[in-house]
Structures are given as structure tokens and as C-alpha cells.
Amino acid sequence: MAKRAGMEVSIAAAEAVKQANVDVIAAYPITPQTHIVEKLSEFVADGQLDAEYVTVESEHSAMSVCIGSQASGARTFTSTSSQGLALMSELVPIASALRLPMVMLLVNRSLSGPLSIWNDHSDVMSIRDSGCIQMFVKNGQEVYDHVFIAYRIAEKQNVLLPVIINMDGFILSHTFEPVELMSSDELKGYVPPYEPKYTLHPDHPLTMGAYATPALYTEAKKAHDEVLKASYPSILEGWESWGQLSGRHYRPVEELFCQDADTIIVSMGSLSETAAEAVKLMRQQGQKVGLLELRLWRPFPFEEFSRAAAGAQRLVVMDRAVSSGGPGGPVASEIRSALYGIKNPPQVDSYIIGLGGRNVTIQDYVKMIEGEKTDLIPEANAASGSSYEIFGARG
Amino acid sequence: MLEIRFHGRGGQGAVTSAELLAQAAIEEGKYARAFPSFGPERRGAPVSAFCRIDDKPVTLRTSIDSPDVVVVLDPSLFNAVDVTRGLKKDGFLVINTKKESKQFMFEGLKQLAAVNATQIAQEILNRPITNTVLLGALIRLMPIVKVDSLISAVQTRFSGKIANLNVQALERAYQETQVLSNNGEQTLELVSPKNEFAGKEKVGKAAKEDLDYLWTELSPGCVVQPGSSRDNHTGDWRSCLPVIQKERCIQCGLCWAFCPDAAQVQKPDGYFSVDLDYCKGCGICAMECPTGAIHMEKELEL
Numbered sequence: 001m002a003k004r005a006g007m008e009v010s011i012a013a014a015e016a017v018k019q020a021n022v023d024v025i026a027a028y029p030i031t032p033q034t035h036i037v038e039k040l041s042e043f044v045a046d047g048q049l050d051a052e053y054v055t056v057e058s059e060h061s062a063m064s065v066c067i068g069s070q071a072s073g074a075r076t077f078t079s080t081s082s083q084g085l086a087l088m089s090e091l092v093p094i095a096s097a098l099r100l101p102m103v104m105l106l107v108n109r110s111l112s113g114p115l116s117i118w119n120d121h122s123d124v125m126s127i128r129d130s131g132c133i134q135m136f137v138k139n140g141q142e143v144y145d146h147v148f149i150a151y152r153i154a155e156k157q158n159v160l161l162p163v164i165i166n167m168d169g170f171i172l173s174h175t176f177e178p179v180e181l182m183s184s185d186e187l188k189g190y191v192p193p194y195e196p197k198y199t200l201h202p203d204h205p206l207t208m209g210a211y212a213t214p215a216l217y218t219e220a221k222k223a224h225d226e227v228l229k230a231s232y233p234s235i236l237e238g239w240e241s242w243g244q245l246s247g248r249h250y251r252p253v254e255e256l257f258c259q260d261a262d263t264i265i266v267s268m269g270s271l272s273e274t275a276a277e278a279v280k281l282m283r284q285q286g287q288k289v290g291l292l293e294l295r296l297w298r299p300f301p302f303e304e305f306s307r308a309a310a311g312a313q314r315l316v317v318m319d320r321a322v323s324s325g326g327p328g329g330p331v332a333s334e335i336r337s338a339l340y341g342i343k344n345p346p347q348v349d350s351y352i353i354g355l356g357g358r359n360v361t362i363q364d365y366v367k368m369i370e371g372e373k374t375d376l377i378p379e380a381n382a383a384s385g386s387s388y389e390i391f392g393a394r395g
Numbered sequence: 396m397l398e399i400r401f402h403g404r405g406g407q408g409a410v411t412s413a414e415l416l417a418q419a420a421i422e423e424g425k426y427a428r429a430f431p432s433f434g435p436e437r438r439g440a441p442v443s444a445f446c447r448i449d450d451k452p453v454t455l456r457t458s459i460d461s462p463d464v465v466v467v468l469d470p471s472l473f474n475a476v477d478v479t480r481g482l483k484k485d486g487f488l489v490i491n492t493k494k495e496s497k498q499f500m501f502e503g504l505k506q507l508a509a510v511n512a513t514q515i516a517q518e519i520l521n522r523p524i525t526n527t528v529l530l531g532a533l534i535r536l537m538p539i540v541k542v543d544s545l546i547s548a549v550q551t552r553f554s555g556k557i558a559n560l561n562v563q564a565l566e567r568a569y570q571e572t573q574v575l576s577n578n579g580e581q582t583l584e585l586v587s588p589k590n591e592f593a594g595k596e597k598v599g600k601a602a603k604e605d606l607d608y609l610w611t612e613l614s615p616g617c618v619v620q621p622g623s624s625r626d627n628h629t630g631d632w633r634s635c636l637p638v639i640q641k642e643r644c645i646q647c648g649l650c651w652a653f654c655p656d657a658a659q660v661q662k663p664d665g666y667f668s669v670d671l672d673y674c675k676g677c678g679i680c681a682m683e684c685p686t687g688a689i690h691m692e693k694e695l696e697l
Contacts, residue, residue: 212605
């Protein structure tokens with residue numbers, strides 16, 4: 001089996017992109033994504049990766065190049081963060097509507113303002129409904145693995161959708177840790193050659209991106225929605241065959257002590273590993289707590305989630321983004337919807353944490369599980385009907 | 396509530412018609428709403444506009460699919476659009492034609508108003524903008540609003556000479572409009588405008604319109620394969636037509652070279668003819684022809 005090597009997670013990500021044998025990379029550097037694309041441009045410049053690295057003047061152009069290259073049949077990669085994604089976001093739903101199976105590593109960073117280069121999930125939540133497959137990973141190994149998994153899923157003939165892998169900025173991207181790299185022999189065949197359904201070619205003209213009148217737009221949206229939902233088994237297949245190949249197994253939701261837990265903490269991305277330590281600590285103290293890690297964000301794994309969470313009395317949902325003036329954090333709102341209509345649903349407490357790079361400690365998880373209120377103004381939201389807590393905000 | 400649908404070509408003022416009628420109704424203390432079919436607009440392309448009038452507030456914001464009255468501003472539209480689609484039984488039709496009006500009567504139509512609106516517009520306004528003319532015909536058919544209210548709406552909308560000429564056109568149309576009632580005997584002999592062109596419509600028309608597609612039938616990414624122009628006859632919205640005088644043609648092919656729609660086709664005898672399915676009537680061929688063998692004619696007059 002492959003040997004563990006110490007490296008920065010960004011470098012592991014770049015290694016994976018190289019090994020996935022991409023044809024085109026178009027990206028604009030932005031903190032904290034920079035190390036990934038710098039490394040990739042080195043690979044291309046040094047002849048280690050036979051690909052076009054297109055230097056562009058903005059993320060808008062980066063995504064435009066990606067759409068063009070993927071439409072011409074080239075396996076395409078991009079990566080961005082925060083404001084870069086915001087600038088790209090005009091084009092992201094076009095890439096998915098055109099069914100272009102590119103892969104994006106989104107190195108999560110908070111949206112300005114105030115200006116912040118640090119981590120939270122406000123960037124990805126802005127493209128939540130863009131029609132792409134979206135998943136969260138929690139450590140360097142998962143980042144590396146999911147580059148391959150993403151291409152395998154994206155390029156399946158019955159999927160053909162962009163896949164966005166969310167990895168937390170700095171907390172993952174700038175951490176040096178052990179990662180098992182696969183050899184080319186071990187990988188062989190896991191990501192088969194890309195066979196595009198349609199390509200732009202002067203000899204075989206066709207139109208991509210034609211407009212749809214009111215008579216057709218609804219049907220186009222319905223078809224897109226259905227294909228995204230129907231990608232679920234293909235996503236499972238991608239993980240299962242990766243598990244056979246590498247021995248590392250992934251599920252849409254990962255459970256830790258959920259079966260008999262009264263209180264389950266729900267996490268995404270890099271929060272999960274620290275949260276697991278908090279849960280283990282509380283278990284040792286005899287408290288029935290569990291951890292439910294949401295790996296797949298779109299399509300949302302309603303069934304698996306409900307099954308895993310249904311037995312608990314209370315869910316403590318951690319969000320790294322604020323839906324200002326809304327009913328709760330974006331993940332918590334989703335989960336309230338997912339549980340609506342089941343018998344005796346658990347209470348869902350929405351905690352907004354880790355904004356703009358704020359550290360979240362084991363003690364913080366313990367406090368949230370114990371239901372501690374910290375923002376000191378619960379009455380202020382009572383009338384609005386919104387129910388969430390911006391945890392740790394000094395007041 | 397009375398629901399009226401106007402059909403015209405971009406630039407003929409179908410939308411203005413609907414708005415003027417609504418304006419007149421509102422001035423009389425009634426309630427009305429007027430709006431166009433929303434979308435990209437091109438001069439000459441088929442457009443429709445809607446007007447609802449009622450004694451109580453109008454709340455609907457949906458397009459009118461089963462109108463009480465249909466007003467057709469342009470005779471060539473019978474070729475391009477199913478103008479009477481959804482017209483209520485015992486509904487009303489107002490048309491612009493120089494033909495014998497009887498032939499437009501069909502079963503289920505209560506009354507028909509016909510006027511040679513293009514001629515009136517040309518003579519008074521010096522251009523084929525027929526909207527105020529057809530409004531004159533409409534209120535001759537049914538006094539939805541008073542003539543004075545409509546004139547006042549025209550004068551509010553336009554000013555000076557243009558307002559006066561439009562009032563003249565409206566009044567003349569009011570005088571000259573022929574109203575035909577369906578007495579039941581005629582219906583068997585006569586053909587509806589839709590039926591008259593039914594055969595023609597189907598020739599070469601799209602096998603499928605947008606509305607015919609199920610979501611399951613769309614290609615991934617809604618890719619459009621080559622050959623869609625076989626189905627989309629982009630010449631539908633032409634209002635002028637190139638006419639070639641063979642005796643002046645020297646077969647140089649400049650019309651063919653310059654035509655942006657590849658609608659000039661060379662025949663085996665070396666002369667060119669126009670593919671009417673795709674000619675948009677832009678006039679570039681007439682402009683480029685070095686011998687003046689091509690001139691443009693208003694399609695309506697042919």
C-alpha cells in the first residue's frame with residue numbers, strides 16, 4: 001500500500017490534480033487557494049503535467065476558460081476562494097446547466113466584509129443552488145482522494161455535472177500533515193478517459209448555451225434538477241470503488257456514536273475532526289452524545305441523514321455562515337426541512353460558529369452540546385421567529 | 396371583464412393599441428390593464444399585446460389565452476401565427492384586409508370587423524402603422540369605450556401633427572369598417588383564416604415547437620444539434636421582399652455573396668431566386684446589386 005508522506009494539504013491537492021491527468025487548468029490566484037495553483041503551474045512549467053495552464057486576468061475569465069475547454073472535450077480543473085468565487089458565480093450555474101463535468105477545489109474563505117482572508121463557509125453558500133454536486137472534506141487525505149473521486153463521478157455519462165470539493169481555507173489548505181499518495185499503477189483505471197457527450201468542434205458544429213423561452217426554461221430546469229438528484233447512486237459508486245481501491249471508505253453522512261445518542265452534533269468539513277474529539281471526551285464522561293458529519297451537500301442526502309439523526313432528541317447544528325435575517329444557519333435550515341414531517345423529530349439548535357477564521361475549540365463544542373447561550377440577546381430575535389445563535393459573539 | 400388580444404408585427408404599434416385602449420377605459424372611470432408579450436423584440440417579428448377592461452379592478456397578470464376579441468394589425472400574420480388561438484366561442488375578430496371580409500368568417504365567430512387598414516395608414520400617416528386604424532375598427536364593432544375617450548388617449552400619447560393624423564386615421568377607420576355578423580348560413584361555405592392557411596403552415600414547419608418538449612426529451616445541457624434552421628423559418632418576420640428583374644441580372648452573384656442569411660439561391664440557369672423561408676427582407680441584396688436588378692417591395696402589397 002502507498003506510503004504516507006508529510007506535505008502541505010494544498011500540495012497534496014495539486015499532486016492529485018496532476019495524477020488525475022487534467023488537460024486544462026484555468027485559475028486566478030487568491031488566498032488561501034494560492035499554493036494549489038502555484039504548484040500546478042510549476043508542474044506544467046516543469047513538464048511534469050502535460051496540460052494547458054491558462055493564466056487569466058480574473059476568476060470570471062477563469063470560469064469562462066473552464067467552460068470553453070470542458071465544452072471542447074478537455075478535462076478541466078479550477079480552484080478559487082471567497083471573492084474569487086463571487087466573481088465566478090455568474091458562470092458557475094452556466095457550467096452546470098451545460099453539463100460540463102469540471103472539478104473545482106473551493107478553498108473556503110469568508111466573503112468580505114469586513115475584509116477577511118480566513119475560513120468560513122459564506123462563499124460556498126452563495127452558490128448553494130447552482131446545480132453542481134458539492135461535497136465537504138475534512139483532512140488532507142480526503143482532499144487528495146476526492147479529486148479522483150470527483151472526476152470519476154462528474155464524468156459519468158449519466159451525471160456530467162461539475163463537482164465542487166469544499167476544503168477549509170488555511171485550516172486544511174495550509175496544514176502540513178501526512179497523506180498517502182497513490183501510485184499511478186494503483187490508480188490505473190479509477191478515472192477512465194473522459195468521453196464527452198458533446199464537444200465543440202469546427203468540423204461538427206452544434207450550439208451550446210442557446211436561450212430558452214418561457215415555454216422551455218422550466219423543462220430545462222426540471223431536467224437539470226432531476227439529473228442532480230439522480231447522480232446520488234453514481235456518487236455512492238464513486239466512493240465505494242474508491243474504498244475498494246484504497247481502503248478508505250466514504251459515505252454521504254459519517255456517523256460517530258449516533259445510534260444511541262440523545263444529542264448529536266452536526267458538522268461539515270474540517271470542524272469534524274475536532275468535534276469528534278469533543279464527542280469522545282463527553283462519551284467518556286458518560287454523556288450520550290454523537291457526531292454526524294455531513295459530507296455530501298448537493299444533492300442533499302435526505303434519507304441517510306434522517307435515518308442517522310432520527311433517534312436523537314436534539315441536534316446541535318454548526319454552521320460556518322450566517323443567513324442574515326433568516327431562520328437559522330443554512331445547514332440548520334436544511335436539516336429542519338429534512339426532518340420536517342417525521343415522527344417526533346429532534347429539536348434542531350442552530351449555532352453559527354467559526355466565522356472569519358475564529359478558532360473553535362473542544363470546549364466550545366462541549367458548551368454547544370450543553371446548550372450554552374452566549375450572545376446574550378435571545379429576546380432580540382424572539383419576535384422575528386428566527387432561531388439561531390451566533391456562538392461566542394461578545395456582547 | 397372583456398379580454399382583448401392584439402396581434403401585430405414589431406413596429407406596428409400593437410402594444411400602443413392595447414395601452415391606448417386601456418388609457419381610454421381608465422379615463423372613463425373603468426379599470427384596465429395593458430401589457431405586451433414579454434421578450435426580445437425585433438422590428439417585423441410577430442408580437443402580441445393584451446388588454447383587459449372591467450368595471451371592477453383588474454387583478455390578473457397572465458397573458459390572455461382565451462380572448463373575447465382578437466385584433467390583427469397585419470394581414471400577413473395569418474400565415475405566421477395562429478391568431479384566433481383560444482378565441483372564445485361567439486367571440487369577435489377585427490382584421491386588416493383588402494380582401495372580401497366574408498371569407499374570414501368562420502364557425503363559432505360572432506362578429507367580424509374588417510377594414511383596409513394598411514391603405515388608410517399609408518394614405519393618412521404615409522406609413523403602414525395600423526394601430527390607431529384598428530382601434531377605430533374595434534370600437535365600431537363594439538363600443539368598449541367612447542370615440543372621444545379614445546381620441547383623447549391618442550392626443551395624450553402623441554402630440555402635434557402626429558396626434559392629428561392618428562385621430563384622422565382612427566375616425567376614417569370608424570367610418571369605413573365593415574361589420575359582419577355570423578348568421579349561421581355562411582359558416583358552412585366559408586373558411587376560417589386558420590384553416591385557409593393550415594396546409595401552408597405545416598409545410599416545412601418545425602416538427603416540434605418549444606411547448607411540445609417534455610423535460611425528459613431535452614438533450615444534456617440543452618445542446619442544439621445542427622440543422623435547427625430547417626425547422627425555424629427565420630423569414631417569418633419579413634415585411635419587405637426582394638424582387639428580382641431577370642432582364643437586368645448579369646448573374647454576378649453579389650446578392651448571393653452579401654446575403655447574411657444565404658437566402659439567395661442560384662438556379663441551374665444561372666439566375667438567382669430568393670428562399671422565402673429564410674429571407675428576412677433586410678434589403679442588402681438590393682443595395683449591393685450593381686445593375687439595379689433587385690428592388691424591395693412591401694410584402695403586404697404582393
